[in-house]
Structure formats: C-alpha cells, structure tokens
Amino acid sequence: xxxxxxxxxxxxxxxxxxxxxxxxxxxxxxxxxxxxxxxxxxxxxxxxxxxxxxxxxxxxxxxxxxxxxxxxxxxxxxxxxxxxxxxxxxxxxxxxxxxxxxxxxxxxxxxxxxxxxxxxxxxxxxxxxxxxxxxxxxxxxxxxxxxxxx
Numbered sequence: 001x002x003x004x005x006x007x008x009x010x011x012x013x014x015x016x017x018x019x020x021x022x023x024x025x026x027x028x029x030x031x032x033x034x035x036x037x038x039x040x041x042x043x044x045x046x047x048x049x050x051x052x053x054x055x056x057x058x059x060x061x062x063x064x065x066x067x068x069x070x071x072x073x074x075x076x077x078x079x080x081x082x083x084x085x086x087x088x089x090x091x092x093x094x095x096x097x098x099x100x101x102x103x104x105x106x107x108x109x110x111x112x113x114x115x116x117x118x119x120x121x122x123x124x125x126x127x128x129x130x131x132x133x134x135x136x137x138x139x140x141x142x143x144x145x146x147x148x149x150x
Contacts, residue, residue, distance in 0.1 A: 016042070051140045059114060064138035066109040066122045073103045074130025081125055085109065088121050093143065104132075112143055 018026065026038060035041040054060040072078060085092045091113035098106045109125075111118050115138060126134030 047140075051138055054115060054138075054140055059116070060140070061113060061142055062115050062118065062138040063110070063112045063141050063143050064118060064136060066111060066118075066125060066134065066136050068105075068107045068109070068125055068131055068134045069100075070105055070107070070128075070131045070134075071103050072099075072105045072130075077128055077130040078105075080128055081107065084121065084124050088113075088117075091117060091121060 026041065029035075030038055030041045033041070035044070051062075054062065068081070070077060070081075085095065088111075091111050093110040093112055095107055095109040098108075100106055111121065118138065119136060122134065122136035125131065126136075
C-alpha cells in the first residue's frame with residue numbers, strides 16, 4: 001500500500017462529521033504543522049493509524065527506526081546495545097550515533113523486518129538500564145533490495 005500520494009494519482013472523497021471544538025483543534029494543528037489542507041492532515045493521521053494497526057498484527061514486513069536517548073556513562077550499556085544490533089544483524093540496516101553532551105547520546109537505528117520482531121528488538125534496547133527514552137517508529141514500506149551489477 002503506497003503511503004504517499006503521487007501527483008495526478010486518483011483520490012477518493014469521503015465526508016467526515018466532527019464536533020465544532022474538534023474541528024477547531026484540527027484547523028489549529030493543520031496551520032501549526034504546515035499541512036496544505038485538512039485532507040492532507042487527516043490522510044496523514046489515517047496512514048499513521050493504519051501503520052500502527054499493521055504493526056500490531058505482527059506479520060507485516062516493515063521498515064522503521066528505533067530512536068534511543070541514553071546515558072553513555074552507564075557501564076556496559078553501549079556494548080549491550082551493540083550486541084543486540086549484532087544479534088539481529090538481518091534486521092538492523094544501519095545506525096547513527098550522535099553525542100548530545102558529555103554523557104547523553106542519541107542513537108537512531110534503521111531496521112527492517114516483521115513488525116513483531118522489530119518491536120522485540122526495540123523492547124530489548126529500550127528496557128536497558130541507562131536508556132532514558134526510546135521509541136520504535138514503523139512505516140508500511142520496505143527498503144528496495146540492493147542491485148548488484150553482473
């Protein structure tokens with residue numbers, strides 16, 4: 001299922017009824033986030049909800065990121081996180097390590113695989129002592145295979 005509309009592609013129109021207060025909040029969000037229209041904002045929200053639904057099903061192959069914010073001074077934490085990435089080398093595509101301060105690190109790990117497995121990997125990382133916050137974000141998409149010239 002494509003997640004973004006290509007220019008000129010057909011769209012289906014629907015009608016949605018909202019209480020005035022909710023419509024006002026929607027309009028504020030549209031303006032604040034810079035959406036081009038209410039339709040674009042609603043489409044974005046529906047897509048996010050569908051991705052979350054697919055993630056809970058567990059059998060969809062998806063691509064996403066695990067974002068971690070952690071304290072690098074916690075003994076052995078960086079090694080544990082690296083070991084988890086190695087253990088799941090088929091799912092872990094790449095990672096970006098950013099030093100935020102002397103002790104604070106942000107790490108973004110690009111992953112692809114079955115949603116349920118990716119959630120398991122994220123849980124193993126996020127629950128480590130020293131991880132301040134962590135989040136798994138998935139997309140209903142996959143990374144194209146590498147084309148090796150013959």
